[in-house]
Amino acid sequence: MLILSSKTALKAQIGNLKKVERVVKSFINTKKNFKILFIYYDRSNQFRIKPLKIKKPVSIRSFIQKIERRWGVIDYLLLLGGDRVVPFFRLKNPCADSDKEVLSDSPYASRDDDYLIPERVCARIPDNHSADFIVQQLKKSSNFSSSFGLSARVWKRASENVYQRIGKKEELMTSPPVTSNRFKSQWLRKKRFLYFNVHGSKFSSNWYGQDGENYPIALSPDNIKDASGVVASEACYGAYIINKDEERAISLKFLSQPKVLGFCGSTTIAYGPAVPPSSEADLLVKYFFEYLNQGLNLGESFKNAKLDFARKAIRRHGFLDDDDQKTLLQFVLYGDPTLRLKSSKGDNRCLARAR
Amino acid sequence: MKRITKQITRDFPEFKGVKPKITEKKIRPQDKLYKKLSLGVAKEFRRVYQLSFRKVVQTVDNASIERILNVTIDEAGEIIKITHSR
Numbered sequence: 380m381l382i383l384s385s386k387t388a389l390k391a392q393i394g395n396l397k398k399v400e401r402v403v404k405s406f407i408n409t410k411k412n413f414k415i416l417f418i419y420y421d422r423s424n425q426f427r428i429k430p431l432k433i434k435k436p437v438s439i440r441s442f443i444q445k446i447e448r449r450w451g452v453i454d455y456l457l458l459l460g461g462d463r464v465v466p467f468f469r470l471k472n473p474c475a476d477s478d479k480e481v482l483s484d485s486p487y488a489s490r491d492d493d494y495l496i497p498e499r500v501c502a503r504i505p506d507n508h509s510a511d512f513i514v515q516q517l518k519k520s521s522n523f524s525s526s527f528g529l530s531a532r533v534w535k536r537a538s539e540n541v542y543q544r545i546g547k548k549e550e551l552m553t554s555p556p557v558t559s560n561r562f563k564s565q566w567l568r569k570k571r572f573l574y575f576n577v578h579g580s581k582f583s584s585n586w587y588g589q590d591g592e593n594y595p596i597a598l599s600p601d602n603i604k605d606a607s608g609v610v611a612s613e614a615c616y617g618a619y620i621i622n623k624d625e626e627r628a629i630s631l632k633f634l635s636q637p638k639v640l641g642f643c644g645s646t647t648i649a650y651g652p653a654v655p656p657s658s659e660a661d662l663l664v665k666y667f668f669e670y671l672n673q674g675l676n677l678g679e680s681f682k683n684a685k686l687d688f689a690r691k692a693i694r695r696h697g698f699l700d701d702d703d704q705k706t707l708l709q710f711v712l713y714g715d716p717t718l719r720l721k722s723s724k725g726d727n728r729c730l731a732r733a734r
Numbered sequence: 735m736k737r738i739t740k741q742i743t744r745d746f747p748e749f750k751g752v753k754p755k756i757t758e759k760k761i762r763p764q765d766k767l768y769k770k771l772s773l774g775v776a777k778e779f780r781r782v783y784q785l786s787f788r789k790v791v792q793t794v795d796n797a798s799i800e801r802i803l804n805v806t807i808d809e810a811g812e813i814i815k816i817t818h819s820r
Contacts, residue, residue, distance in 0.1 A: 474804075475755070475757065475786060476788075476800065476802055476819065477800050491770075493766045493767065493770055495767065496767065496770045496771060534818070576820070577820070578793075578799055578820060579820065580793075580797045580798070580799050582797065582798075583793070583795070583797035585793075585795065585797070587793050587797070587799065591747075591748060592748060592791070593794075594791060594792070594793040594794060594799065595793075595794050596793065596794060596795055613820045614820055615799070615819060615820045617820075645820070648800065648802070648819050648820070649819070649820040650802075650804070650817040650818065650819055650820065651817060651818060651820055652815070652816065652817055652818070653746070653816065653818055658815060658817065659817055660820060686771065689767070689771055690771050690773065693764075693767065693768070693771065693773060694773075696814055696815075697761075697777035697780065698761045698764050698776075698777060698780065699764060699767060700759075700761070700782070700806060701759075701784075702804060702817050
């Protein structure tokens with residue numbers, strides 16, 4: 380595993396780096412099953428690869444490939460910091476929607492120029508302008524079994540099809556009637572999975588439900604207290620974090636919770652069906668949950684979900700269309716990719732632990 | 735296309751009155767993808783059509799959300815899939 384960051388850029392975001400560096404060192408020592416290297420791409424390194432002076436995604440990707448050639452295969456890549464530290468790629472949007480570009484980590488996960496299909500696990504720990512926030516992500520654990528799901532009412536059937544992988548479809552809540560001011564934070568407590576199939580906006584900090592022409596606030600950052608588990612959201616811009624902090628991005632608010640292990644979501648406008656069968660975001664999240672339930676760690680589950688998603692879409696139609704391609708590029712994983720949920724079979728408990 | 739538009743506005747009345755943008759898409763064989771996914775030989779050149787219904791809605795707190803409904807149709811005029819923006 381390669382943990383990659385920029386010393387200058389990370390320092391500009393969080394200040395003193397000593398605490399983070401100490402915890403990363405401890406993280407490396409804890410993960411006995413991984414050979415882990417922590418490198419700042421803008422500082423000298425043991426491979427004598429020339430440090431980068433500018434933080435361009437293409438140059439950073441090339442830097443990673445150079446390390447791989449000298450160090451060996453990199454199966455896991457953990458980007459430490461947000462867009463101002465390790466920038467997202469700005470890729471051409473395959474869809475004709477209002478997104479000028481797709482913010483993506485996919486090229487970091489791929490060795491060749493076909494970015495749609497990942498070849499390595501790639502996850503990111505955003506900085507949220509806080510050293511403590513990063514440190515927290517590297518020390519997480521959780522041990523619960525039940526799930527929570529919230530869907531826009533218009534997509535209830537489609538969402539049930541996904542939620543059945545992690546709970547009973549009767550448990551799935553819809554918005555409306557659920558709204559932010561009726562939302563009970565305790566619904567998010569002691570959960571293994573948190574699933575959201577709702578609307579999102581680039582500019583609003585809230586997620587929205589839908590019933591006909593009614594778009595109520597389904598969830599706001601203030602609703603999130605003592606949440607736990609792995610979060611997957613299909614909301615448009617659910618993982619959009621540019622110039623945001625935990626009070627203005629639900630994804631960061633979830634990650635600020637000590638027992639939320641990771642967040643899987645979209646950086647741009649996402650797509651999905653109104654009814655089963657699952658496709659696009661629904662299908663990707665469904666596979667993500669399935670692999671987590673099988674005991675794979677977050678990173679492997681995310682990578683495999685993308686591979687299975689691509690295979691399924693191609694088997695259905697013979698090709699990946701614009702929506703499928705955008706889905707593959709826009710979904711990102713935030714958090715420690717090595718965490719996994721122990722199978723809930725047997726004692727029906729899950730235990731997140733380092734592998 | 736009229737038949738499809740009528741069906742969509744019946745099934746999804748929120749898009750009633752929205753004129754779809756129709757795009758013809760030529761799908762070339764995606765050889766590299768097939769190879770990377772070990773899926774054998776890529777399907778031949780295909781032609782599909784997409785009807786894209788777009789509108790901007792306001793949430794209760796006045797946030798603007800772009801609502802998109804895409805309908806993909808094959809050469810025989812059959813709907814392959816319908817997707818909604820989230």
